[in-house]
Amino acid sequence: GTLPTGATCTDGIQNQGETGIDCGGPCAACPPPTPAAVPTAPDGDTFSIYDGNLPGDNTSYSMNWPYAYEFGAPPTELDLDSGTDVNGAWRFNFGTAGYGQGEGPVDVSTYDTVSFDYYAAPATAGTAGFRFVMINNGAEYNYEIGPGGTDQEPIVVEQWTRVEIPMTYFTGLGFDASAFFQWKFDPYMQSIDNKIYVFVDNILLTRNNALTVDSFDTAEFKVFPNPSNSNWNISSNATISTVKVYDILGKQVSSMTPNSNDVNIDATNFKSGIYFAKIQGETGSKTVKLIRQ
Incomplete structure (x- = not known):
């Protein structure tokens, strides 16, 4: 929405209703106090869509999503590490639009789990959520995280939360894992006046270790x-x-x-x-x- 008269989000001072320096209130949500944990999935069993842990490169895994194009409102990437290391995360404003990337099609049928970490700031009014979407053959397959009783899981605010989705959830809906075409995050139960900022990190596809089957x-x-x-x-x-x-x-x-x-x-x-x-x-x-x- 429009900032109140006199409000500023770039003066280095906590003022005009901000809850932190140049963040919160009329400005974008303040970042989490700590970054998400660095993933420990083995390199050979991981396909990384996003993992902001290396300077100048959004992945610390050798197998990654070489997207050809993006669509929607690009998120802001922030370094949440307070030291000399880099641990980035994407900040989405779901009151504006969703965001996604396209490539391929890519065969991801050998991967067992889709996972990501998120940190949701409270909605500006009422309740709101978001969805992760896998796309191919012109069809979208949703996993919804929100406040309603019919969502796949409830939204958790103000703490890092790990989401782990079996690939069989998507394939059971009709998703063809041999032809992964696009992915996206979308607003869910939101509007400009009822929005949430969500920080996302470690969007990964992983194989279950044969010795520790889930x-x-x-x-x-x-x-x-x-x-x-x-x-x-x-x-x-x-x-x-x-x-x-x-x-x-x-x-x-x-x-x-x-x-x-x-x-x-x-x-x-x-x-x-x-x-x-x-x-x-x-x-x-x-x-x-x-x-x-």
Whole structure:
């Protein structure tokens, strides 16, 4: 939107409603206090779309996305490392437009997972989200991250969050992994007046290591009772390392580290509504919807 009279985002001073120096308020969102973690996926098992960890080069992997063109509103690249190293991230203003790149088609059928890290600033009004889209044969296949109960996972604000999407999710929708043509991030449930800034890093396609196949992806979960007016019980045939519960606005309201197959979540102090539990195992994560009566 239009800046208020007298507002400036380039004077090196925190003023005119800014929440940081030349950021926040009427200006672009302030950057995260720390960068996303540097990825540890093996070079030979990784296809990098974006990974801002080397000066002058957006990838630290030998296999990368040599895009031929881009479309939409290009993000701003920022170095979030406070020292002499470089750890870049893209800042998207989804109140303006989405952004994507095209190339190929490229055969990515040997990769098992699509992943990225994001840090979302709170929406300027109400709630908003975004979607990651894989494209080929003129069709788009969406993975939506937002505040609604029908999204693939809930949006989390003001902390780095890792998204891991099995390639089978996209191929199950009809995506042809042998002819990867374009990708993009798009606004979701947003407008100019209800927008979010999102920082994104480490957009990667990876192969599962043959010795550590992701059994968590096929793990079975039981949540009971659901809806509940007191507690939820989560039972699984896989070990649960951590459970983080978020409300519909993406605020974390509970966290625990059970390291067991069974978890009890105390909801007695929760308000009625929809919540999301992000369940982390040793080899992956799942998100389940919880209803508090």
